[in-house]
Amino acid sequence: MNDIYSESPAKPRPQIALENQSYWDGLRRHQLLVQRCLTCAKLRHYPRPMCDACYSFEYDWHALSGSATVHSWTVTHHAFHAGFKQDLPYVTVTADLRDGIRLQAPLAGSDVNLAVGARLDLEFIDVDAELTIISMRIRA
Amino acid sequence: MINLCDKAAVSGVGETAYTRETDRSQLSLTLEAALNAVLDAGLDPKDIDGVIPYASGGVVAEDFITNFGIADLRYSAQTPMGGASAVAALQSATMAVATGVAKHVLITLGRGSISGGRISDQLTRMPQMRLVSEFEMPIGTNAPAQFYAHMARRHMELYGSTSEQFAEVALTCCAHAQLNERAMMRKPMRLADHQNSRMIADPFRLFDCSLEGAGAAAVVISSAERARDLRCAPIYIGGCAEGHPDSPSAITQRRDLTRLGIANAAPIAFAMAGVTHADIDVAEIYDCFTYIVLCQLEDLGFCAKGEGGHFVANGRIRLGGDLPINTHGGLLSEAHIGGMNHIVELVRQLRGECGERQVTNAEVGLVTGFGDLGDGSLAIMHR
Ligand SMILES: [Zn+2]
Numbered sequence: 001m002n003d004i005y006s007e008s009p010a011k012p013r014p015q016i017a018l019e020n021q022s023y024w025d026g027l028r029r030h031q032l033l034v035q036r037c038l039t040c041a042k043l044r045h046y047p048r049p050m051c052d053a054c055y056s057f058e059y060d061w062h063a064l065s066g067s068a069t070v071h072s073w074t075v076t077h078h079a080f081h082a083g084f085k086q087d088l089p090y091v092t093v094t095a096d097l098r099d100g101i102r103l104q105a106p107l108a109g110s111d112v113n114l115a116v117g118a119r120l121d122l123e124f125i126d127v128d129a130e131l132t133i134i135s136m137r138i139r140a
Numbered sequence: 141m142i143n144l145c146d147k148a149a150v151s152g153v154g155e156t157a158y159t160r161e162t163d164r165s166q167l168s169l170t171l172e173a174a175l176n177a178v179l180d181a182g183l184d185p186k187d188i189d190g191v192i193p194y195a196s197g198g199v200v201a202e203d204f205i206t207n208f209g210i211a212d213l214r215y216s217a218q219t220p221m222g223g224a225s226a227v228a229a230l231q232s233a234t235m236a237v238a239t240g241v242a243k244h245v246l247i248t249l250g251r252g253s254i255s256g257g258r259i260s261d262q263l264t265r266m267p268q269m270r271l272v273s274e275f276e277m278p279i280g281t282n283a284p285a286q287f288y289a290h291m292a293r294r295h296m297e298l299y300g301s302t303s304e305q306f307a308e309v310a311l312t313c314c315a316h317a318q319l320n321e322r323a324m325m326r327k328p329m330r331l332a333d334h335q336n337s338r339m340i341a342d343p344f345r346l347f348d349c350s351l352e353g354a355g356a357a358a359v360v361i362s363s364a365e366r367a368r369d370l371r372c373a374p375i376y377i378g379g380c381a382e383g384h385p386d387s388p389s390a391i392t393q394r395r396d397l398t399r400l401g402i403a404n405a406a407p408i409a410f411a412m413a414g415v416t417h418a419d420i421d422v423a424e425i426y427d428c429f430t431y432i433v434l435c436q437l438e439d440l441g442f443c444a445k446g447e448g449g450h451f452v453a454n455g456r457i458r459l460g461g462d463l464p465i466n467t468h469g470g471l472l473s474e475a476h477i478g479g480m481n482h483i484v485e486l487v488r489q490l491r492g493e494c495g496e497r498q499v500t501n502a503e504v505g506l507v508t509g510f511g512d513l514g515d516g517s518l519a520i521m522h523r
Contacts, residue, residue, distance in 0.1 A: 005279075012260065012277040020274055046271045046390055072297070072397060074289035075342035080282040081260045089339075092281055094290050094392050104276050104290075104392050116297040133279055 011083030149374035152181025158475030170250030182371025190215035190242030222511025250356030299446030317469025350471035379413030402516025
């Protein structure tokens with residue numbers, strides 16, 4: 001159980017198929033993995049079949065470190081999905097990782113120092129036996 | 141490249157009443173609007189030989205063959221760009237009639253009852269939302285207000301734009317709606333009403349968000365030559381284009397969150413029409429959210445990036461200002477008919493049919509679409 005991601009009613013789930021499988025498997029092991037082109041080494045996210053720089057279909061998975069910065073955010077006050085009603089209001093950040101790669105994640109802890117460029121630490125929330133998601137926390 | 145300038149014209153426009161709820165099907169509403177547009181053009185429904193129905197709706201070209209008794213439909217297409225679909229369809233229809241593939245292309249958009257399911261469930265089924273559905277909906281990003289809130293917040297932080305500046309768009313649309321008996325929002329709005337409206341997805345308050353409702357609108361596009369022989373004065377399509385942003389399937393991964401696809405389309409459409417920004421007498425700007433209007437005004441080139449908030453101040457976008465926008469009230473205050481109502485309004489303005497809300501001597505106008513995760517479209521028209 002955690003304080004920012006309630007368990008009922010049910011939230012929407014990722015499909016976890018094909019290109020996405022390794023990403024979600026990585027989160028289960030508390031690793032953030034992004035695709036890396038085996039031909040030109042360009043990193044890409046969200047997962048997809050081919051590299052837009054060299055059109056290679058060959059890739060492996062590269063682990064990114066656990067720090068990021070705030071690119072943007074929103075605070076949701078209206079439940080667009082019943083699964084999130086208990087969590088209102090909640091903050092979702094767009095976070096810069098590296099090489100232009102970004103993530104969207106719920107913000108854990110205080111939002112007092114929320115600003116573009118604020119340093120974030122990456123955390124993992126084990127939702128249940130199958131699903132782990134990333135959350136972010138503003139670095140003290 | 142074939143120059144499409146003035147090769148096509150809007151020959152007819154039509155709509156239904158716009159209501160909060162309805163007991164009629166989307167198909168029934170769409171057919172009513174389509175019939176009105178065909179009759180406005182002075183055509184018989186059987187004269188329609190091209191159809192572009194709204195891609196996010198449940199109406200298809202076959203429905204028009206069946207209900208209009210069209211014997212030989214020559215052209216059907218869809219432009220799946222969410223709220224940019226209707227204006228993008230103007231480009232497709234223009235190509236169809238300019239090349240002679242079709243004579244009269246009908247473009248329709250209808251919205252039935254809103255009690256038909258949660259928006260996030262509908263979005264999940266759309267292929268262009270595949271990445272959002274996989275990576276963002278599970279963490280609570282489930283609706284357009286939230287998708288676009290990240291863009292608006294970034295703009296505010298980079299350029300200092302404010303909620304009060306967003307409000308000016310809402311107040312303008314609402315003020316114009318008071319002059320439009322078809323508009324759903326008939327109660328005047330003050331700045332305090334906007335600022336006190338409940339927060340939906342920060343920075344968007346309730347009055348930053350467009351209306352929900354039911355209704356349909358439609359237009360008929362004919363070749364310029366044919367349009368000159370029809371019932372109404374032709375409104376020529378001088379320039380039209382669609383534009384897509386980078387990372388069109390995930391706003392999160394976009395290089396510049398404050399730049400929309402319409403930034404690519406605008407120079408093409410202006411050059412095709414052979415007009416400058418100063419020539420635009422009236423603009424109907426897609427307004428699913430107030431911020432999206434500010435951002436489009438920048439991407440269209442009416443002001444520099446970051447200047448949208450200042451641009452809309454001091455009555456510039458109101459009737460009587462330099463660039464009156466959304467003279468019907470827009471999606472914010474007339475009705476959310478996916479922007480087809482913006483095209484209808486622009487045509488009526490250029491025909492001089494708008495009564496109390498008529499822009500004086502409106503000769504050249506512009507209409508935009510914005511949809512899905514940043515797709516854009518625009519058309520520049522003249523009488
Ligand atoms: Zn590559």
